[in-house]
Amino acid sequence: MAASATVLRPLHPARSGGSQSVAIGIRGVSHAFDLAGTQLPVLDSIDLSVAAGEFIALLGPSGCGKSTLLRLVSGLEQPTAGSITADGSRIDRPDPSRILVFQDPTLFPWATVWNNVATGLDARGVLKQERRRVDSALDLVGLHGFANAYPHQLSGGMAQRAALARALVNDPGLLLLDEPLGKLDSLTRLSLQTELVSLWRTAGFTAILVTHDVEEALLLTSRVIVLSERPARIKAEFRVERPYPRHRDDPELVALRRQILATLGLAT
Amino acid sequence: MSNVGQTLDAGAGTSSPLRLRGFQQAVWTNGLLAAAAWAAAALVTVGLPDVVPWGSAGLFAAITASGAAILFVLSFVVHRLGRFTAGALYYGPWLIALGVWLALWELTTAKFGWLPKPFFSPPHGLLNVYVAEAPRLLICIGYTMRLWSLGFAAGVAVGYALGVALGWSKSFSYWGMPVLKLIGPVPATAWIPCTFYFFPTTFAASVFIVALASGIPVMILTASGVGSVNRSYYDVGRNLGADDWYLISKIAAPASLPHVFVGLFMGLYYSFAVLVVAEMLGAKYGLGWYIQFQTAYSGYANVYATLIIMSLICAGLVKLLFVVRDRLLSWQKGFI
Numbered sequence: 001m002a003a004s005a006t007v008l009r010p011l012h013p014a015r016s017g018g019s020q021s022v023a024i025g026i027r028g029v030s031h032a033f034d035l036a037g038t039q040l041p042v043l044d045s046i047d048l049s050v051a052a053g054e055f056i057a058l059l060g061p062s063g064c065g066k067s068t069l070l071r072l073v074s075g076l077e078q079p080t081a082g083s084i085t086a087d088g089s090r091i092d093r094p095d096p097s098r099i100l101v102f103q104d105p106t107l108f109p110w111a112t113v114w115n116n117v118a119t120g121l122d123a124r125g126v127l128k129q130e131r132r133r134v135d136s137a138l139d140l141v142g143l144h145g146f147a148n149a150y151p152h153q154l155s156g157g158m159a160q161r162a163a164l165a166r167a168l169v170n171d172p173g174l175l176l177l178d179e180p181l182g183k184l185d186s187l188t189r190l191s192l193q194t195e196l197v198s199l200w201r202t203a204g205f206t207a208i209l210v211t212h213d214v215e216e217a218l219l220l221t222s223r224v225i226v227l228s229e230r231p232a233r234i235k236a237e238f239r240v241e242r243p244y245p246r247h248r249d250d251p252e253l254v255a256l257r258r259q260i261l262a263t264l265g266l267a268t
Numbered sequence: 269m270s271n272v273g274q275t276l277d278a279g280a281g282t283s284s285p286l287r288l289r290g291f292q293q294a295v296w297t298n299g300l301l302a303a304a305a306w307a308a309a310a311l312v313t314v315g316l317p318d319v320v321p322w323g324s325a326g327l328f329a330a331i332t333a334s335g336a337a338i339l340f341v342l343s344f345v346v347h348r349l350g351r352f353t354a355g356a357l358y359y360g361p362w363l364i365a366l367g368v369w370l371a372l373w374e375l376t377t378a379k380f381g382w383l384p385k386p387f388f389s390p391p392h393g394l395l396n397v398y399v400a401e402a403p404r405l406l407i408c409i410g411y412t413m414r415l416w417s418l419g420f421a422a423g424v425a426v427g428y429a430l431g432v433a434l435g436w437s438k439s440f441s442y443w444g445m446p447v448l449k450l451i452g453p454v455p456a457t458a459w460i461p462c463t464f465y466f467f468p469t470t471f472a473a474s475v476f477i478v479a480l481a482s483g484i485p486v487m488i489l490t491a492s493g494v495g496s497v498n499r500s501y502y503d504v505g506r507n508l509g510a511d512d513w514y515l516i517s518k519i520a521a522p523a524s525l526p527h528v529f530v531g532l533f534m535g536l537y538y539s540f541a542v543l544v545v546a547e548m549l550g551a552k553y554g555l556g557w558y559i560q561f562q563t564a565y566s567g568y569a570n571v572y573a574t575l576i577i578m579s580l581i582c583a584g585l586v587k588l589l590f591v592v593r594d595r596l597l598s599w600q601k602g603f604i
Contacts, residue, residue: 076503096509106500110522110599120508122518150599170508 021206022086022097022173024050024073029082030231031068041231042068045082048225048234052087052173055200055207057217059260060227060235066210069232070176073208074100086174096120098174099167103182105159107151113162114138114147120170137169138162140199157188168203175200177209181216193219197244214260218253219246226263236263298360299343305367306336312374313392319381322569324399328392332370339363389569397573404558409577411553412543415471419478419546420539424532427483431490431531435524436516441491452488456481456538457545470550477546482535486528493527494520526600529593536589540582 031043042065050056058066071077073084075094084091086098099120107116118134121127127134138144141161151159160180167175177196181189197220200207211217217224218240226236238256246253310333313325346356370391376382378390398405433440434448456477463473497520505515547556555574562570 074507076507094507094509096507098507100503100507102500102504104500106498106504108501108504108519108522110525119505119510119518123505123508123510123514152599166504166508 020171020173021053021204023052023088024048024174024206024208025083025085025088026050026069026073027083027085029069029072029079029084031065031072031077031079031081032231043072043079044231044233046232046234050206050208053204053206054223055209055221056223056225057209057211057221058225058227059211059214059217059264060232061229061264062212064227064230065232066227067178070100070178070208070210073174074098074176076100096124096170097172098176099170099172100176100178101163101167101180103179105151105156105163107154107159107162107166109151111150112147113143113149113151113154116151116162117165117169119166133169137165140168141165141195155188156184157192160184160192164199168199173205175205175207177207179210179212182212189216194245196220201244214257214264215248215253217260218256219248224256224260226260236260294344294347296343296346296357296360298364299339299346299356302360302363302367303336303339303343305364305371306332306339307367309367309370309374310336312371312379316375316379318378318390320378320385322378322385322390322393322396324396325378325392327399328395331395332367336367386566386568389572393569394573394576397570401570401573405555405574405577408553408555408558408574409581411551411557412547412555412578413581415474415546415551415554416478416539416543419475420482420535422475423479423481423483423535423539424486426479427486427531427535428490428528430483431487431528432494432516432520432524434487434491435494436520441495445491448484448487448491452484456484456542460545460549464549474546474549474551477542477549478539481542482539485534485538486531489527489531489534490524493524493531496527497523526597529589529597532589532593533586536582536585540578543578 026046026048029043029046030041032039032041034040046069058069060066068077072079073091075091075098078092091098107113108119111119114134115122117137118127118131121130121133135144135147138147141164143158143161143165146154146158146162151162154162164180180196181192184192193216200220207221209217209221214224222240224238224240225234226238227233228235238260240253240256242250242252310329313329313332318325342356346353349356374390374392377384377388378392430444434444435441459477459480460473463476464470467473467476501519501523502515505519510518543554544556544559547554548560551557555578559571559574562568562574
């Protein structure tokens with residue numbers, strides 16, 4: 001696959017350097033689901049600040065509420081208690097400046113890759129003036145040859161690239177990554193991890209990554225937040241102060257990995 | 269055939285099965301059998317006298333004899349016809365059965381009178397109806413197609429719009445679904461008394477009956493289609509800045525299309541089923557009206573002949589709908 005060799009480049013190099021990235025403030029956020037009349041608490045007074053341009057990871061046991069926290073930050077849902085702000089203003093609705101990328105690519109199967117990527121511009125009525133941005137977003141993820149393909153014709157890795165292009169075409173200040181590489185085979189996963197880092201470093205958006213993979217969190221992000229079992233509280237926080245590109249056998253990362261696994265109760 | 273297996277197993281020369289296959293390729297056996305069956309139908313038709321005269325026996329014999337001649341020629345050249353070859357070979361058994369069926373049909377009705385007039389008609393009796401009644405039948409086809417297309421188009425348009433509203437809006441669904449569940453199973457024809465009161469002309473009433481029959485399945489299937497759209501698609505849309513109208517027109521509408529087509533197929537069949545009754549309402553022409561008129565005068569051959577026209581039109585429209593569906597839903601290929 002020629003596509004996997006492509007290194008992601010920023011869509012607008014002129015605006016790189018984090019000038020448009022968003023700072024996130026999460027203050028005393030609790031959330032509960034209403035399941036047939038009974039309240040199921042999923043988040044318990046989360047306090048977390050993410051600086052503009054920072055790349056952090058949320059780690060925690062499966063079903064602990066990590067994905068819920070991302071949905072709240074995206075504005076698709078409102079927290080039961082507490083507040084979430086983007087650059088100081090309260091998040092009360094979804095916005096194309098904060099884009100959620102799911103574990104499933106959730107491309108629209110009836111639309112070509114080009115039209116899928118164009119969705120955000122089309123929905124805001126600016127597609128006519130901004131058509132070239134769709135092409136550059138496809139170039140960026142190495143899918144220029146697949147503009148007219150339908151999603152069912154793409155491999156898992158290519159579909160996830162298309163989903164990334166659909167997010168990046170909007171020049172988001174914040175990228176919310178909900179296990180975006182979770183369903184990919186390990187080789188595609190490794191190459192996309194590298195590409196995500198280089199993309200983040202050049203484009204300079206803020207990014208929050210939800211993952212199960214401790215190694216992935218350590219390779220990509222500068223801070224790892226470990227959450228407890230449901231209802232999730234912040235259990236521990238680890239700074240990863242290593243230069244990029246990182247290597248999985250870096251002794252400091254290996255030590256951190258052991259510490260994090262111990263916090264998760266998986267000490268070896 | 270067991271010989272073939274033995275020679276192959278023994279690793280001996282395979283020339284004899286190969287030569288046999290070469291002969292089969294040169295002559296299409298099923299084509300010859302079909303030609304014989306069609307020729308038999310022609311011979312029976314002209315060779316034996318009708319118990320009661322039906323007319324057009326000569327014409328029918330000429331048609332079946334020409335069919336036999338064409339099949340005979342095809343038997344020798346069918347492998348040189350390119351794209352047409354596969355189709356002809358596939359329908360070979362059907363062509364034989366059709367010839368046999370026509371011959372037996374002639375014998376049991378016109379020739380031996382086991383299935384008597386006026387309840388049954390031989391094939392040349394039906395042909396005679398087309399010959400004698402062509403002008404009137406053509407007018408009837410025109411009237412029926414006008415009624416059907418107006419009714420079907422109106423039913424599909426209203427059914428689709430209401431279906432989207434039912435599938436999308438909670439309050440619309442709260443009030444609409446119970447009503448739909450109550451009136452859905454009521455046959456469209458049961459509304460005839462009301463339609464007489466509400467519609468200015470009987471033609472408008474007939475259009476309404478056809479629209480109702482085709483609109484209800486479209487409405488139900490569209491509602492369920494819109495209701496079953498993957499919620500994540502809406503999340504993606506809202507996250508990318510889409511308003512409600514965008515979510516409905518650009519996400520719910522295409523995502524529910526596979527369901528909508530099931531509704532369209534059901535609506536097409538139902539609309540044809542009520543055509544006959546809809547044309548009871550004071551129509552002056554139309555295939556349904558013609559069927560009732562002829563039934564009253566025991567013109568059963570005319571009834572059968574008209575039913576064949578109706579089923580051919582219906583089958584043609586179903587085929588057309590399949591073509592449209594395959595084009596619009598090509599993105600589904602490879603799905604499941």
